[in-house]
Amino acid sequence: MPNGLFATKPMEKLLSEAAETGEHSLKRALGPVNLVTLGIGAIIGAGIFVITGQAAAQFAGPAIVISFIIAGFACALAGLCYAEFASLIPIAGSAYTYSYATLGELIAWIIGWDLILEYAFGAATVAVGWSGHLRAFLRDIGFSLPPFPTADFVLFGKPVHLTFDYVGFLIIMVITTILVIGIKESANFTTAIVILKVLVVCMFIALATAFLVKHGWQPNHWHPFIPANTGERGQFGWSGILRGAGVVFFAYIGFDAVSTAAQEAKNPKKDMPLGILGSLVICTILYILVSGLLTRLVPYTQLNVPDPVVVGIRVTGQQWATFLVELGALAGLATVMLVMLLGQSRVFYSMSRDGLLWPWASKIHPRFRTPYLSSIVVGVFVAVLATVLPLHILDEMTSVGTLLAFVLVSIGVWVMRVRHPEMNRPFKTPLVPLIPILSVFASGTLIVSLSYWTQLRLLVWLAIGLVIYFTYSKSHSKVRNPARS
Secondary structure, three states, X not given: OOXXXXXXXXXXXXXXXXXXXXXXXXXXXEXXXXXXXXXHHHHOOHHHHHHHHHHHXXXXXXXXXXXXXXXXXXXXXXXXXXXXXXXXXXXXXXXXXXXXXXXXXHHHHHHHHHHHHHHHHHHHHHHHHHHHHHHHHHHHOOOOOOOOOEEEEEXXXXXXXXXXXXXXXXXXXXXXXXXXXXXXXXXXXXXXXXXXXXXXXXXXXXXXXXHXXXXXXXXXOOOOOOOOOOOOOOOOHHHHHHHHHHHHHXXXXXXXXXXXXXXXXXXXXXXXXXXXXXXXXXXXXXXXXXXXXXXXXXXXXXXOOOOHHHHHHHHOOOHHHHHHHHHHHHHHHHHHHHHHHHHHHHHHHHHHHOOOOOHHHHOOOOOOOOOHHHHHHHHHHHHHHHHHOOHHHHHHHHHHHXXXXXXXXXXXXXXXXXXXXXXXXXXXXXXXXXXXXXXXXXXXXXXXXXXXXXXXXXXXXXXXXXXXXXXXXXXXXXXXXXXXX
C-alpha cells in the first residue's frame, strides 16, 4: 500500500532536497578535511578519555583491547554501509533518511527516534565526562568548584539520590550557542581542537611506550589478560569482553554523525565516504594503542575513574604531560559534544521537514542558516540529562541506540540494491549481501551483550516514540499525505 505505514520516500524527492540551495536550506561549507576531522572530533573523546577505564575496570580487564577490536570490526562493517548511503543520498538525517528511502515510514520513524536517543544521551555522557575532567584539572592547579547540589527522595518505594551537575549543564549550553551561530564556524572550531587532541593522544602513546621500554616493559598489569568471570554475566571472562565491546561501542559513534552533515558538504558524493571511513580507521588504531598501554601501566581495578588517561600518564612521572592530557581531554570532549548535538539537531530538522515532527524543528535562521530552534531545544534537553543521570546509564543507552541504527542501515543497503540496482553509487559497499548480514549479526550480538536494563530502557524509549508517531506524525506525514508538501 503506497501510503501505508511502510510507505517509502521517493528517491526523486530525496535527491531534489539534496540539491536545494538558498536561504531556507542548509549551507554547503564542509570540505573533505572538515568531514574527516568532524568524524575524529566525535570519535576521539569520551571513548579514550572516559569510557576506556570504566569498561576495563568493570567488564573486560586488560582484554578491553579485544573489546575495542570487536567493536571496531562491527563499526567497519556498518561504516561501509553508511558510506554507500551517504554518497548515494547526500542529505541530512543519516540513518533516518536512509531507512525512509528503503524500509518505509514506520521503520524510519523508529530509527529517527532511536537516533535522538543516541545523540542526546551521547552528548550528555560526554558532558558528564567533561565535568569530571574539569574538576580534576582544577584540583591539580589548586582550585576547587563549589559542590554539586543534591536531592534525595523516594520513587516507587525506593530511595533515589540525585546530583545536579551544573558544570555539565553549562558546557552543553556553550556548545549549543556555537552550533546556532553556524556550521562553518562549528567545523573550524572542531578542526582546530581535533589537531590538539590527536597530538595529546599521540603524546600519551609516545610517553607510555618510552617509559615501558626504558623499564624493561614494566610494570606489566596484563596478567591475567582476561580476568576470570565473577559468576555474573558480563563481568570479566569472554562475556565481559563482549559486554565491554558493547559499552566501548559508544566510543565509535562519531563516524555516523558525519553522515548527518551530508547536506552541508561541498562535494558529498566524493567526500562523505572519505570522512566516514577515514575517521574510523584513524581512531580505531589510536584506541587499540591507548587501551593496551593504559592497562599495561595501571591495574585495571584502578581505572574506574572519570580521567583514566590522566591516571596512566601520572605513572610515567611526567607532570607536564599530565597537564597537557587534561587540557587535551577537556578540548577533545568539547568537540564530541559539538558533533553529537550537530547530529541530533539535523535529525530533528529532517524529520520535521517530512512532517513527522513539529514545524518549528525545521526552521532555518535567516542569518546563520542553521536549524536554530532544533539546536536550542535539543541543547536544553541534553543539558538536563547531563545534570541528573549517572554516567553508566548514559553511555550504555547511547551504545544500544547506535547499534540499532547500524542494524537498520545495514539492512537498508541490501534492500536498496534489490529495489534500485540501476542507481549510480559513487561508493559501493563490497560483497553485498555478505557485509550487511555480517554487520547485522555483529551489531545484534553487541545489543544482546548489554545489560537487560539497558535493553528494557530502549524498549520504553521506542514505545514513547510510537505514541508520538500514531498521535501526531502519522497524520502529518508529507509522504502519506502529499497535499501537505
